[in-house]
Amino acid sequence: MQPVLAVTSGEPAGVGPELCARLAEKDWPARLVVLGDIDLIRERAALTGRPVEVQRYEGEGSARAGCLEVLHLPLAVASKLGMPDPANARYVLDLLDRALAGCASGEFAGMITAPVHKGVICDAGVPFSGHTEYLADHTLTPRVVMMLVGGGLRVALVTTHLPLSAVPAAITQEAVEQTLRILHGDLVRRFELAAPRVLVAGLNPHAGEGGHLGREEIEVIAPVLERLRAEGMQLVGPLPADTLFVPHTLSTGDAVLAMYHDQGLPVLKHASFGGGVNVTLGLPIIRTSVDHGTAFDLAGTGRADPGSLYAAVELALAMSAAGGASAAAH
Structure with missing residues (x-):
């Protein structure tokens, strides 16, 4: 069969x-x-x-x-x-x-x-x-999540095919929460990870530098992570994207959640181009x-x-x- x-x-x-x-x-x-x-x-x-x-x-x-x-x-x-x-x-x-x-x-x-x-x-x-x-x-x-798999990485996105100028407005608490719920659910259901650990990138350089380089991490991303951690999800972040994608940090997680297309995918494609896979989660x-x-x-x-x-x-x-x-x- x-x-x-x-x-x-x-x-x-x-x-x-x-x-x-x-x-x-x-x-x-x-x-x-x-x-x-x-x-x-x-x-x-x-x-x-x-x-x-x-x-x-x-x-x-x-x-x-x-x-x-x-x-x-x-x-x-x-x-x-x-x-x-x-x-x-x-x-x-x-x-x-x-x-x-x-x-x-x-x-x-x-x-x-x-x-x-x-x-x-x-x-x-x-x-x-x-x-x-x-x-x-x-x-x-109503909502799906794009995730690429390859080179030992799984990288999912909150936003996909948007102009860069439209990304900040699309990073809402609702969008981040729904994306994390879909990502977590399919890592359990489709990838057989009983307790997946997700590394979550910030939106801004240095994850906002404590609010000096943007407040999305403080006002949008961190509150969602706190709520979902209280439900038992293993979420780390928001992390600066430039140091998130180093081998030591990546080795501590099962997947990465990036805020936008070109934040996460260039790294994955560098690691796996020609052998990577695009997966649609939530379908x-x-x-x-x-x-x-x-x-x-x-x-x-x-x-x-x-x-x-x-x-x-x-x-x-x-x-x-x-x-x-x-x-x-x-």
Whole structure:
């Protein structure tokens, strides 16, 4: 009995289709179903010098050994390497919608996503700020948390895709508390950490320097930490971000909570780029993703590294085994 995982192939002009084809190179303890245009995936695999045998996914039917299963969803228009076309934006979103539907019904135990291009989707007239926000909207989840895993680190964010000028106003007591509750809950439920210890960064340099460099630590972050510690959560901070991300301090925690995107993610990507995983916490389903973009310049060259996609599959498998998803095994 193996879990069935959906893998969306992402932006067709990027590296997603060829990386998904490379899933056939490993023997996985799961049934992986790639969502995408079957001819596109076959052609990109051949173009990169790694042709694979491809078959259509047919529900509960058995897949052939060494064969890549593809749930065929057709492109709207032919895709050119490195040249995203807004006409295919709906196709990209259809991949996500089909994977979501399969996770909701129990057909899939979780979903793994290859990269999409936000700009081309927006150019098609669909407001889109990222996978994380899209999946939250379409599962009616009021708040989700982005966490990246890799290089021995877990780094979660209070705010995600916001201009830096908008971040301070978004760091509210409610936002920090809800994020910490989701992070703590999923570390217990999906990562099997009975009593996770979270290191919480301050917003300002030197965590505000006692109020001389900003008062968000005093007025917003610290009161939330005090309330949640009283409930039994192990929370350390608010800590200066520049000294939080040193090996000794990191070794004392199970996860880091950063206040904004570029406070936490550059450190993690330095430690793990090419092998990191983006996880959306707080959803009713399991969702992991690669830690890189569409890499248009590498599309079709065969040089794109599948390491992050492999790591995303492995983490989704581990989370599924932890009992965090509806079982979908055939």
